[in-house]
Amino acid sequence: MRCAVVTAAGTTKNADDDNGTPEPRRGGTAADAPLPRPLLRSAVELYLDLHAHPELSGHEHRTAARLAARLAGHGCAVTRSVGGGHGLVGVLDNGPGPTVLLRTELDALPVTEATGLPYASTVPGVMHACGHDLHIAAVAGAVELLAASRTTWRGTVLVVGQPEEETLSGARSLLEDGRLYERFGVPDAVLAQHAAPLPAGTLAHAPAGGPPLMAGSVAVEAVLHGRGGHAATPHLNLDPVLMAAATVLRLRTVVAEATAPAEQAVLTVGSVRAGERGNITPDHAELSLTIRAFTEPALDRLAAAAERVVRAEAAASGAPRAPEFTVTARSPVLRPDPALTARVRRAHEALLGPGRVLDLGGSAATEDFPHYASGGVPAAYWMLGTAGAGPWRTARAGGAPVPPNHAPGFAPDVRAALPVGIRALAAAARRVLDPGPAGDREATS
Ligand SMILES: [Zn+2]
Ligand SMILES: [Zn+2]
Known part of the structure; x- marks a missing residue:
């Protein structure tokens, strides 16, 4: 049953x-x-x-x-x-x-x-x-x-x-x-x-x-770097909030693209942190995500795909520095x-x-x-x-x-x-x- x-x-x-x-x-x-x-x-x-x-x-x-x-x-x-x-x-x-x-x-x-x-x-x-x-x-x-x-x-x-x-x-x-x-x-x-x-x-x-x-998991902290400044001068800044938003949307496609239809997997961005006030463009944004899957190779594959997305979105935005992508914890199936x-x-x-x-x-x-x-x-x-x-x-x-x-x-x-x-x-x-x-x-x- x-x-x-x-x-x-x-x-x-x-x-x-x-x-x-x-x-x-x-x-x-x-x-x-x-x-x-x-x-x-x-x-x-x-x-x-x-x-x-x-x-x-x-x-x-x-x-x-x-x-x-x-x-x-x-x-x-x-x-x-x-x-x-x-x-x-x-x-x-x-x-x-x-x-x-x-x-x-x-x-x-x-x-x-x-x-x-x-x-x-x-x-x-x-x-x-x-x-x-x-x-x-x-x-x-x-x-x-x-x-x-x-x-x-x-x-x-x-x-x-x-x-x-x-x-x-x-x-x-x-x-x-x-x-x-x-x-x-x-x-x-x-x-x-x-x-x-x-x-x-x-x-x-x-x-x-x-x-x-239960699934195995990979926990990741990612830091995206931009260029902070006055919110009224977007042409002088490089907005990490926008970079983070684009990254989150693209990350949510990773499971669809990197797993077979019958394979179970989850990628959730549980935390996005950037900035303090509406009139200041911050200089960086932080994402916390968890990846869940039922085989170790699937975890490896999804983690690699997530890292590729984070790095590619930063590059596409013209980030002044490469992002940090850190695996902070991993649990077995x-x-x-x-x-x-x-x-x-x-x-x-x-x-x-x-x-x-x-x-x-x-x-x-x-x-x-x-x-x-x-x-x-x-x-x-x-x-x-x-x-x-x-x-x-x-x-x-x-x-x-x-x-x-x-x-x-x-x-x-x-x-x-x-x-x-x-x-x-x-x-x-x-x-x-x-x-x-x-x-x-x-x-x-
Ligand atoms: Zn719990
Ligand atoms: Zn618990």
């Missing part, structure tokens, strides 16, 4: 309209009933606090401290400042056995929240618009669940709180500068989940043999390990029933999570539905689309999504860890 997806572009694709896509769950369902109330209350409290106090990439000090305190409270040995930033690692050691790594991101986005929620961001211009607060609360809850049932499993749970995911730099900092695997051991499996505008109460995995779950995904998926189907575990592939979203799989470490990654029943029905009826991640209106249905997120992570971890002496008695996580 293909699921219905509210795409990042805000449109609704209903691939399986009338006989499959489940409705979002409300809180208090059979699936979340076994979670102890104090555990759930504590996870919700953490979520609400983090949501109200978001921190941008590279500034996740408070967020890291809150997660560290939770992990320490559940018996983890916590190491802070791994990788030179706010990265943290919690180790829940439960004797000899496999090691499973649970990863959550810590950072928020430069977005002004417009949800109107009572627990909305208190930080002007900053919002947890990607759901990383939900991921943190879910990992804290999952660790609490695992710690409370440690007689039923053996091994080590390694929790990684990763800063700077939105800039696609945090995973590499942890793995390379922080020597994550050298210091804490190479895990037998790496697991992560991500909030998505699918029905709350569902999970989604990449189908076996299907497209990758996210293709979860098929065997591990199959095991995790079975755990999720046992948890929620097969009807609430969906297939999803080909999202043009991107992640730096694939770096954790470097060197052949098996990694599984799934989407956690967050769309509430009301917004979902409205979107299905042709009304306003469910606000996707990164939108000012992004508002996960926490009561429905968080319990599933906690249990999905704990259940997946258990599939990797050794069942302990009382392992066959565990049933609910």
Whole structure:
């Protein structure tokens, strides 16, 4: 079954309209009933606090401290400042056995929240618009669940709180500068989940043999140089705003020209910065763009085409200096390990029933999570539905689309999504860890 997806572009694709896509769950369902109330209350409290106090990439000090305190409270040995930033690692050691790594991101986005929620961001211009607060609360809850049932499993749970995911730099900092695997051991499996505008109460995995779950990306900063001056003397200036405008229009043709019709790719110019006032022609303009595709050669091809356009438009405008074209980040295509995904998926189907575990592939979203799989470490990654029943029905009826991640209106249905997120992570971890002496008695996580 293909699921219905509210795409990042805000449109609704209903691939399986009338006989499959489940409705979002409300809180208090059979699936979340076994979670102890104090555990759930504590996870919700953490979520609400983090949501109200978001921190941008590279500034996740408070967020890291809150997660560290939770992990320490559940018996983890916590190491802070791994990788030179706010990265943290919690180790829940439960004797000899496999090691499973649970990863959550810590950072928020430069977005002004417009949800109107009572627990909305208190930080002007900053919002947890990607759901990383939900991921943190879910990992804290999952660790609490695992710690409370440690007689039923053996091994080590390694929790990684990763800063700077939105800039696609945090995973590499942890793995390379922080020597994550050298210091804490190479895990037998790496697991992560991500909030998505699918029905709350569902999970989604990449189908076996299907497209990758997420695209790879190339992030670019380009600087176009002109000649500044008085706005009333255009004949003496060389306007970089005009150069930038022409460049943006031409860049938007790159995907059409450089990809085959069946190939999926995206090139978006997300930021254009030039000048201060209407009566001054600035001397330069800056563009930020992201390129997304599902193979490394396609990423290379599109990046080369984008650079050619930027340089050619500058030359065509008579720019006094060649533009700078800098690749600032690159993330690999996210293709979860098929065997591990199959095991995790079975755990999720046992948890929620097969009807609430969906297939999803080909999202043009991107992640730096694939770096954790470097060197052949098996990694599984799934989407956690967050769309509430009301917004979902409205979107299905042709009304306003469910606000996707990164939108000012992004508002996960926490009561429905968080319990599933906690249990999905704990259940997946258990599939990797050794069942302990009382392992066959565990049933609910
Ligand atoms: Zn994001
Ligand atoms: Zn995210």
